[in-house]
Amino acid sequence: MTIVNVNVGLLGHVDSGKTSLAKALSSIKSTACFDKHPQSQERGITIDLGFSSFSLGLVESFCEQGIEGDVQVTLVDCPGHASLIRKIIGGAQIIDFMLLVIDVNKGIQTQTAECLVIAELLNKNLLIVLNKIDLLSDEKRVPMIEKVEKKIRSGLKGTRYHLAPMVAISANPKNADSPEGIVELIDALKKMITVPKRELEKPMVLAVDHCFSIKGKGTILTGTVIQGRLSVNSTVEIPHLKISKKVKSIQMFKKDVPTASAGDRVGVGVTHFDSKLLETGVASEPGYFGMTYAVIVDVRKVMYFKFKISSGSKYHISVGHDTVIGKVTLFKAIGNERLDEFSLDKHYEYVEELVSPAQDGDQLESTMALLELEQEIPTVEGDLFIASKLDVDINKPCCRIAFHGHILKRTVDKNYADTFLPKLSIYKWKEKEGLIDRVVNNREIIVTSLFKKETQMHPFLNLRVRLTTGENGVIKSTFGAGGKVKVELDTDLNEETKQRFTKKTRQNDSAPKEIVKVQLKFKKYLYNSNKTVKQ
Missing domain, CATH: 2.40.30.10 (Translation factors)
Structure with missing residues (x-):
């Protein structure tokens, strides 16, 4: 029977009950399940990605697309602590669907909001889980849940999740023998979950989330196949370390398999590799990745x-x-x-x-x-x-x-x-402003203060300038050694310009000649070593 794997992320603020929910849902534990890190046990929070799984059985929407096998859900338990958002971002990129877990007694908190942002920018579908309803008294439970739901809807206004379904549960009730609301949660999940898109024809990429050694079996890389196909006896490259290793075994939830495909959660045995060299990262077909030092990206600001x-x-x-x-x-x-x-x-x-x-x-x-x-x-x-x-x-x-x-x-x-x-042809607009120092004739002026004495003038020759009185011209040459330049005008100086300049000069020869300003606007290229400027 065909088994289709769907990766479902558990996200939310610290101590919202994500790991308790994973335990309530799961029937099979993987090698990296439920906080194997010792500090997780001591601190009572998830500090690494945890994985577990359970079966949804037949799902109607899958059957309608000709997939009549069991749908297996792999739960990706992402850490909720603020300092561990790196793990959340890494985990979020391998999942197909998200369960956002919210403590019904606290509502949306800081990391809850950040998880929503990640879900939205990754374009993931979302089911909201209101956890810990067992802490509400019987008489206040229904009105309190309704109040929290209304407040959350208000907080989600303007996002793609303003109509996201909500399910109220108690994953780890203190005064009950078993979790509450899990059946309703699974029913909601079966209605919402869709057939994930898998890119099987692309080169194989494995997102590695744990690496460890097992005595007698060698080194195991556990992770999720992001794209392509992986098979026993193939070669994978670990680009971080610039080494390639042969795949000697593949397991999917403790069962040996010869191959794995995009979307599968696997444990991969490799030969002659020290597990201490890698914690998280990627493994891929040789030559697919390049170790990158700089990138050009498109940019979308988070509102x-x-x-x-x-x-x-x-x-x-x-x-x-x-x-x-x-x-x-x-x-x-x-x-x-x-x-x-x-x-x-x-x-x-x-x-x-x-x-x-x-x-x-x-x-x-x-x-x-x-x-x-x-x-x-x-x-x-x-x-x-x-x-x-x-x-x-x-x-x-x-x-x-x-x-x-x-x-x-x-x-x-x-x-x-x-x-x-x-x-890279990236430029800044620059502006300089000078003053008419002398009128040579109707078509020629001397301009001062446009450049410093030490400025290399060659890049600026033949650039166009504009007078504040409207005339336009071209910088034709330097004039003397003090940074002055000679400007040739396109047309004769208009009478207003000549009158303003000569009137001021007649009144006081020593007065600053600030009557008419000369403006230069040009492009300066950030990474151009020869200091070329353009307009």
């Missing part, structure tokens, strides 16, 4: 992020299970170019600050960024990234997820500052 996002600032950049520091340089396409049309042959305008969607949707649609990473990570073009400010005080009630998007271009060259950046 709940309340801090300024500006060029030159640094963020935690998460791609898969990797999170590294990256410096941001924002820029935008000119005209109506699409976000996914980045090209080294095109020119882009530097952006100082990212605007919010509510302020200027048009600018946001064309905003991209260069992310310079402090550590190399494996990527491919098209990968999702999430940028966060994880150094914000975790006790503050604010969203730390700043922006997200996809990798449009990457560089795997460690010396990218010398080889890749000079190819």
